[in-house]
Amino acid sequence: MELNVASVRAYLKAGYSAKKSLRAGGCLLIALTALAMARPAQAVVHASLLMDARSGKVLYAYHANERTHPASLTKLMTLYLTFQRLQAGRMRLDERLHISPHAAGQQPSKMWLRAGGTVSVRSCILGIISHSANDAAVTLAEGMAGTEWRFTRLMNEQARRLGMTHTIFFNASGLPDGRQWTTAYDMAKLARALIYTFPQYYHFFDVHAFRYQGRTLYSYDRLPLEYTGVDGMKTGYINSSGFNIVTSAVRNHRRLIGVVLGGATAHSRDLQMIALLNRGFRSPLLTAHVTSHPRLVHHRPARKVLASLPENPNQTGDNTWVIQVGGGFRSAYQVRRVLHSARLSAPSLMHHGHAIVVLLRGRQYRARFAHLSRISAFEACSALRSRRFTCRILSHAPERPQYMASTAEGAPAKAH
Numbered sequence: 001m002e003l004n005v006a007s008v009r010a011y012l013k014a015g016y017s018a019k020k021s022l023r024a025g026g027c028l029l030i031a032l033t034a035l036a037m038a039r040p041a042q043a044v045v046h047a048s049l050l051m052d053a054r055s056g057k058v059l060y061a062y063h064a065n066e067r068t069h070p071a072s073l074t075k076l077m078t079l080y081l082t083f084q085r086l087q088a089g090r091m092r093l094d095e096r097l098h099i100s101p102h103a104a105g106q107q108p109s110k111m112w113l114r115a116g117g118t119v120s121v122r123s124c125i126l127g128i129i130s131h132s133a134n135d136a137a138v139t140l141a142e143g144m145a146g147t148e149w150r151f152t153r154l155m156n157e158q159a160r161r162l163g164m165t166h167t168i169f170f171n172a173s174g175l176p177d178g179r180q181w182t183t184a185y186d187m188a189k190l191a192r193a194l195i196y197t198f199p200q201y202y203h204f205f206d207v208h209a210f211r212y213q214g215r216t217l218y219s220y221d222r223l224p225l226e227y228t229g230v231d232g233m234k235t236g237y238i239n240s241s242g243f244n245i246v247t248s249a250v251r252n253h254r255r256l257i258g259v260v261l262g263g264a265t266a267h268s269r270d271l272q273m274i275a276l277l278n279r280g281f282r283s284p285l286l287t288a289h290v291t292s293h294p295r296l297v298h299h300r301p302a303r304k305v306l307a308s309l310p311e312n313p314n315q316t317g318d319n320t321w322v323i324q325v326g327g328g329f330r331s332a333y334q335v336r337r338v339l340h341s342a343r344l345s346a347p348s349l350m351h352h353g354h355a356i357v358v359l360l361r362g363r364q365y366r367a368r369f370a371h372l373s374r375i376s377a378f379e380a381c382s383a384l385r386s387r388r389f390t391c392r393i394l395s396h397a398p399e400r401p402q403y404m405a406s407t408a409e410g411a412p413a414k415a416h
Helices: 005-021 024-043 071-087 121-131 134-145 148-161 184-197 199-206 266-281 332-345 347-351 374-386
Strands: 047-052 058-062 096-098 118-120 209-212 215-218 230-238 242-251 254-263 296-298 304-308 321-329 354-360 364-372 391-396 403-405
Touching (some): 058 184, 058 266, 071 121, 071 134, 071 148, 071 199, 071 242, 118 121, 121 209, 121 215, 134 148, 184 199, 199 230, 209 332, 230 266, 242 266, 254 266, 332 374, 364 374
Antiparallel strands (some): 096 118, 209 215, 242 254, 304 354, 321 364, 354 364
């Protein structure tokens, strides 16, 4: 049960009335109990903010300058400093970083890095974005500053430069530290800086599954898989913060940044974010809504495409082949996980192909890649089969394939 301000006040009022009939020792016990119960409600700040990314204009704010604990949103600053160093040529994506006992000993979520070994900068970035890996965050921090403590000085200096006046960092991961604070407004500033300062690295935020040393690490952020237009950022949770999220989404050439802090559950937090984004885009529709980039659906009445990944603007030529990965799935969420894993496993799909989620009659979902060349289709299936995926080439479309842009028909996929 969520303990809100009203319930705390009622509890304290009842305790005050009752103490008149109790001895001093009993009064003290009631007072201490009430204080212990009240602390969680006082610690968790409920805040939200919606910003127009291009202008920086705040469209909606609720307790946006109230300080709370950032949890794993802290890693957005760790990534900012990583991208900054990459952009300056002082670090490479394929550079190997030493894994210290301190980094390997971080609490989960983690990649389970082994002390004494090495890991690439790219893997650390993907581990942070896809799985909020604390050991990867500390490894990056130590690789840039020697120690995590020195790295926090760089974090705080950068926060001041970005105008994050209510934020202070004491670690690189966001693991519990009562001295670490931020606000919804400060996190929106950081998200906006990431998007526009490092556009060449923003594509990393669209990775929702990452395979490392035989394990597939999945993202905790479901919104990119459930809400059309969302293409990043980060979730976070510790007991003292509640469920946090920073989200960026694009529709009709307009990008919004949303921040929700202190959610009671991951589900309620996501619903708050959906409400914010809908408010900003002025649309009640979720995944099935038409966006500025039409989602392609084969013109058959029996099928609907609920959503698709962003189209690759570099596609050229007669790319009319389609492949299907796996068999039938029960939800669009499962299909999107398969599509992201497939992209990581087949190099040709990283640069070609349009990923789509197809809904058939009977609530069966299919994972497919369309707009492939013949060579790309065969190469992709070959690579996927070697990684133990089921893959088949369905057919290739005629010279003028009958495709249409998806509409808002049908119920949107359920948000989680």
